[in-house]
Amino acid sequence: MTAPPAGRRHFDWSWVVIGACVALTVYIAIVPLGFLLWQSFFTPQTATKAAVFTLGNYAEAYGSPETARLFWNSIQFAIGTSILAFVIGTGLAWMNERTNTPFKNLFFALSIIPLIIPGILFTVAWILLASPKIGIINLALKTWFGVEQPLFDIYSLGGMIWVDGLHYSPMAFLLMSAAFRSMDPALEESAMMSGANVFQVAWRVTLRLTWPAIFATLLILFVRAIESFEVPALLGLPVGIQVFTSSIYQAVHKYPSQVGLASAYAVILLLITTAGVYFQSRLSSRGNRYATMTGKGFRPRQIDLGPWRWVTAAIFIVYFLLIVVLPFLVLLWSSLQKFYAVPSWQALQNLTIEPYRFILTYPNITRSIWNSLLLALGSATAIMLVTSVICWIVVKTRLPGRWLLDNVASLPMVFPGLVLGLSIMIFYLNFDIGVYGTIWIMFIAYITRFMPYGLRYNTTSMLQIHKELEESAQMSGASWWTTFRRIILPLLKPGLVAGWIYVMIVSIRELSSSILLYSPGTEVVSIVIWELWENGQYVELSALGVLFILALFVMVMVAQWMGRKFGVKE
Amino acid sequence: MLRVEGLYTEYPNEKGEIVKAAQDVTFNVPEGKLFTLLGPSGCGKTTTLRSIAGLERPRLGEIAVNDRVVYSSAKKVFVTPNRRGFGMVFQSYAIWPHMNVFQNAAFPLEVGDRSHSRQQVREKVMRVLAAVQLEHLAEREATKLSGGQQQRLALARALAMEPQLLLLDEPLSNLDAKLRERMRFELKRLQRELGITTVYVTHDQSEALALSHEIAVMSEGRIQQTGTPRQIYERPINSFVADFVGSTNFIDGSILGPEEGDNRYRVRTEIGDLSVLATESFRADEKVLISVRPEDVELSEARPEAAVNVREGIVDQKVFLGEVVDFQVKLGGRVLLSRQHPSLRTPIGNPVFMQLDPEKCVALRAV
Numbered sequence: 001m002t003a004p005p006a007g008r009r010h011f012d013w014s015w016v017v018i019g020a021c022v023a024l025t026v027y028i029a030i031v032p033l034g035f036l037l038w039q040s041f042f043t044p045q046t047a048t049k050a051a052v053f054t055l056g057n058y059a060e061a062y063g064s065p066e067t068a069r070l071f072w073n074s075i076q077f078a079i080g081t082s083i084l085a086f087v088i089g090t091g092l093a094w095m096n097e098r099t100n101t102p103f104k105n106l107f108f109a110l111s112i113i114p115l116i117i118p119g120i121l122f123t124v125a126w127i128l129l130a131s132p133k134i135g136i137i138n139l140a141l142k143t144w145f146g147v148e149q150p151l152f153d154i155y156s157l158g159g160m161i162w163v164d165g166l167h168y169s170p171m172a173f174l175l176m177s178a179a180f181r182s183m184d185p186a187l188e189e190s191a192m193m194s195g196a197n198v199f200q201v202a203w204r205v206t207l208r209l210t211w212p213a214i215f216a217t218l219l220i221l222f223v224r225a226i227e228s229f230e231v232p233a234l235l236g237l238p239v240g241i242q243v244f245t246s247s248i249y250q251a252v253h254k255y256p257s258q259v260g261l262a263s264a265y266a267v268i269l270l271l272i273t274t275a276g277v278y279f280q281s282r283l284s285s286r287g288n289r290y291a292t293m294t295g296k297g298f299r300p301r302q303i304d305l306g307p308w309r310w311v312t313a314a315i316f317i318v319y320f321l322l323i324v325v326l327p328f329l330v331l332l333w334s335s336l337q338k339f340y341a342v343p344s345w346q347a348l349q350n351l352t353i354e355p356y357r358f359i360l361t362y363p364n365i366t367r368s369i370w371n372s373l374l375l376a377l378g379s380a381t382a383i384m385l386v387t388s389v390i391c392w393i394v395v396k397t398r399l400p401g402r403w404l405l406d407n408v409a410s411l412p413m414v415f416p417g418l419v420l421g422l423s424i425m426i427f428y429l430n431f432d433i434g435v436y437g438t439i440w441i442m443f444i445a446y447i448t449r450f451m452p453y454g455l456r457y458n459t460t461s462m463l464q465i466h467k468e469l470e471e472s473a474q475m476s477g478a479s480w481w482t483t484f485r486r487i488i489l490p491l492l493k494p495g496l497v498a499g500w501i502y503v504m505i506v507s508i509r510e511l512s513s514s515i516l517l518y519s520p521g522t523e524v525v526s527i528v529i530w531e532l533w534e535n536g537q538y539v540e541l542s543a544l545g546v547l548f549i550l551a552l553f554v555m556v557m558v559a560q561w562m563g564r565k566f567g568v569k570e
Numbered sequence: 571m572l573r574v575e576g577l578y579t580e581y582p583n584e585k586g587e588i589v590k591a592a593q594d595v596t597f598n599v600p601e602g603k604l605f606t607l608l609g610p611s612g613c614g615k616t617t618t619l620r621s622i623a624g625l626e627r628p629r630l631g632e633i634a635v636n637d638r639v640v641y642s643s644a645k646k647v648f649v650t651p652n653r654r655g656f657g658m659v660f661q662s663y664a665i666w667p668h669m670n671v672f673q674n675a676a677f678p679l680e681v682g683d684r685s686h687s688r689q690q691v692r693e694k695v696m697r698v699l700a701a702v703q704l705e706h707l708a709e710r711e712a713t714k715l716s717g718g719q720q721q722r723l724a725l726a727r728a729l730a731m732e733p734q735l736l737l738l739d740e741p742l743s744n745l746d747a748k749l750r751e752r753m754r755f756e757l758k759r760l761q762r763e764l765g766i767t768t769v770y771v772t773h774d775q776s777e778a779l780a781l782s783h784e785i786a787v788m789s790e791g792r793i794q795q796t797g798t799p800r801q802i803y804e805r806p807i808n809s810f811v812a813d814f815v816g817s818t819n820f821i822d823g824s825i826l827g828p829e830e831g832d833n834r835y836r837v838r839t840e841i842g843d844l845s846v847l848a849t850e851s852f853r854a855d856e857k858v859l860i861s862v863r864p865e866d867v868e869l870s871e872a873r874p875e876a877a878v879n880v881r882e883g884i885v886d887q888k889v890f891l892g893e894v895v896d897f898q899v900k901l902g903g904r905v906l907l908s909r910q911h912p913s914l915r916t917p918i919g920n921p922v923f924m925q926l927d928p929e930k931c932v933a934l935r936a937v
Binding site: 197 | 660
């Protein structure tokens with residue numbers, strides 16, 4: 001940033017814009033965190049008693065054998081989930097990038113599935129599929145093969161790992177595909193020319209070279225698993241398998257609510273995720289040591305699997321059934337019933353669209369859709385604009401402390417959604433500026449939570465804008481604000497549009513922060529789904545779920561179409 | 571030794587269109603010779619090399635080394651690259667960053683079909699490392715090597731398994747100019763000393779001329795001309811070869827008739843009638859293109875004794891390049907480029923005599 005010339009007559013707005021953006025970032029990223037820490041050291045404040053300093057929350061949180069179990073559960077769950085997701089995702093990525101498996105264009109769908117099937121619906125679908133009592137798979141096995149004991153019990157640690165692992169496997173697929181793709185194919189080809197067979201190439205070269213990416217992927221999956229909320233809440237809580245996130249939720253929802261205890265749990269969860277994200281970013285930057293200089297960008301030679309390619313195709317189709325087709329079909333089936341019934345000839349006679357009628361006339365539905373849309377549009381727009389300024393400061397200026405700003409803006413990445421919701425709740429309970437209980441508090445939570453994504457999208461495209469483009473605008477006599485508006489923003493457009501769409505979609509499906517912040521009148525769609533689940537209204541939930549998935553699907557398609565139109569590469 | 575016959579390779583590009591990368595490529599490389607595939611990017615030279623390596627599966631043709639067929643469309647033979655036993659150096663070197671120098675070079679001996687004792691591996695690796703002067707760096711991490719050292723390591727790795735055939739894919743293109751020149755000598759010395767049959771791919775004509783026993787110039791998937799470096803340079807068979815290998819002056823003309831001497835013709839051109847050489851026979855009135863290298867355009871301030879192909883022009887522009895001076899000489903409407911020793915100092919605007927040696931004026935069929 002070139003400092004404005006001294007003695008300039010009219011007021012320089014650039015500093016106002018920059019200052020406001022910086023202040024906003026620091027405020028939303030740091031303040032709630034501080035309050036969370038503060039709160040964890042105090043007793044609950046009640047009408048008769050002021051909060052006093054205590055270490056009791058930590059004593060309770062970490063002193064009891066209960067916590068040891070909690071910790072152990074969380075770790076088991078997170079490690080199991082990340083390994084399952086990783087193995088599936090890596091296998092698929094390898095099949096897609098390096099072999100001649102048929103139906104490869106279906107693989108593209110893997111990148112959009114996590115966007116169109118929210119965690120809560122995926123979990124509910126798997127309950128309908130594999131719960132011991134009503135699970136279709138269990139009942140089918142019983143009728144067809146006379147298996148008396150239900151074979152699958154989704155309400156178990158194994159079931160939780162299965163559902164969450166499947167849910168995160170597309171993410172592992174994307175990360176590992178990128179790793180395979182960024183590798184110079186000549187590294188593998190030269191091993192082959194040296195006489196190594198397929199197995200030796202995969203084991204001694206491909207795997208070793210992708211090792212940093214493997215480790216980084218495992219870490220990020222671990223972080224995602226340990227902060228995931230839907231699966232532990234829906235599958236773990238009913239049978240008393242508690243992890244950190246579900247314990248935080250329970251502590252808040254107890255009467256009287258134990259916010260201090262929840263904060264103490266949240267702090268340790270935060271420490272774990274922070275460590276995970278820290279090592280992951282260290283690893284990614286160190287991964288440059290292995291960054292492979294590429295030659296001509298020859299398309300990598302695909303391994304001819306011969307007849308085995310039908311086996312890999314079968315694996316892929318089974319996977320596709322498990323992750324998309326079965327969950328969606330089971331929701332669709334149950335949405336066409338009056339009362340939930342497993343598929344049978346008789347149930348088939350009773351198909352009805354009653355649940356859809358119910359949902360469309362559900363008292364909160366219009367408002368919640370409106371709220372969801374408003375929040376998604378608002379947070380996406382606000383995030384992209386603010387982070388474009390932040391990222392301009394970080395990338396283009398020599399301002400001292402700009403690296404700090406980058407880190408501060410990326411800080412919310414380590415917040416599990418539930419912890420973020422908790423800290424924002426605590427903060428605005430204590431500082432009553434009139435946002436608590438309104439839609440604004442959720443707006444703040446969304447902005448905080450998704451700011452790092454916006455920053456990343458903007459940074460990628462900002463790095464491609466050459467400094468001289470801006471300098472020549474200045475030389476032409478443009479002020480900072482004009483330069484930013486007329487040069488930077490238009491050039492950022494592809495990144496802005498892509499990031500805006502992405503933030504929109506993730507905002508619409510947000511649940512784990514909203515669940516602690518909503519109040520009557522400010523429900524969003526995912527909250528309505530949650531409420532229906534709590535009330536046991538499965539068929540109505542399914543109807544809403546089907547509509548929700550279809551709506552998200554349309555949005556993603558529109559987004560991709562727009563992305564192509566604006567030349568966004570992803 | 572290496573026999574490539576009627577090779578045809580195609581592949582779909584990113585848009586799914588079929589690229590005919592190599593069409594009807596045929597050549598033979600005798601034992602111990604260095605054969606170069608030369609051409610601009612996209613001419614199919616790398617695809618041809620990769621087809622020999624087995625990294626690309628051709629559609630048609632046959633590839634054999636010492637009568638061992640490694641690919642044949644007719645006999646339905648395709649030997650996978652790891653069973654061909656050819657050494658290859660990639661453009662990006664493809665040095666494995668997770669291994670040190672020794673481990674990189676030892677890899678082919680560890681994974682190959684023939685098993686070697688630890689002692690044998692050590693001996694063989696140290697021998698190839700010594701051959702490329704890297705033995706003192708054996709324990710160094712591969713990522714800590716300079717570009718030139720990486721290039722030599724890639725070569726050592728390719729030689730470690732004592733291959734029948736060595737394939738080099740633009741091995742010098744990632745080096746800086748000075749180093750490239752030195753490595754050129756190194757490579758030539760090594761190839762001649764080991765006597766290893768080599769196929770070399772490059773787009774750099776001076777590299778090709780300097781290293782090869784024989785060169786095939788390729789364009790648009792086809793071999794245009796095969797010959798020794800001297801044949802390629804002095805007797806190009808078409809305008810593509812003349813233009814791509816070295817720089818040249820093209821002069822349009824039409825045949826007047828044969829002249830005394832072998833393959834000599836008289837040609838009417840825009841700068842008057844010239845005596846030229848042809849590598850094929852022409853009839854009268856055929857359109858031709860005459861190629862003259864700048865160094866074959868002799869300039870002098872005094873009228874030369876010989877009367878053949880002498881013209882008088884005016885110095886239009888000159889560029890001093892150190893060891894040579896490039897003159898642009900205006901002759902009527904034409905400007906010809908001439909490369910001269912710096913001792914010629916004729917100022918711009920002065921007249922100068924230009925002599926074109928008929929032996930060096932090559933008539934090509936105009937297309």
